[in-house]
Amino acid sequence: MSHANFPFMKAKLLAPIAVVAALGFGTLVPHAQTAPQKVGFVDVQKVLQAHPKNASVKAIQDKASAELNGLDKQIKAIQAKGTAATAAEKDQLTQLTTTIQAKAKDYDAQLSKAVAPIETAVDAAVASTAKAQGFSIVMDRAQAATNGLVVYADQSTDITDAVVKNLKP
Known part of the structure; x- marks a missing residue:
């Protein structure tokens, strides 16, 4: 009879070993002391906005907002006319929706292209700042x-302010 089919039996067989280990009986195995992990925080939005190329992202967002809001109106x-809309208006609605x-x-693609190098720069600045200041986790x-x-x-x-200082365009 295999204990693999009955996992609870395996646990019962190992229980005395766990008690012995927990009470410190048996061989003493030295454990390496691990240094405490230093955890830091960063305001990512503040860093992104501080990047020199963020102005180009903001310009694309503003242009997109103006144009898309006009079409949406x-x-x-x-749509507010509902069934009272004429055939021409329904055709126009289809064209506007497609547009x-x-x-x-198109604006999403432009934004992705503009944001990608900024995100890369921010990631690099966070990593270098964290490493320089001894943070294990940010x-x-x-x-x-x-x-x-x-x-x-x-x-x-x-470490937000230090990350902003380390930003490279």
């Missing part, structure tokens, strides 16, 4: 707070 005006989708896709302050991962962190663990 036209779409909503026709707004295409333009949104968390996004907003994410840590929003997700309840961290309830309290000393202000000395915030």
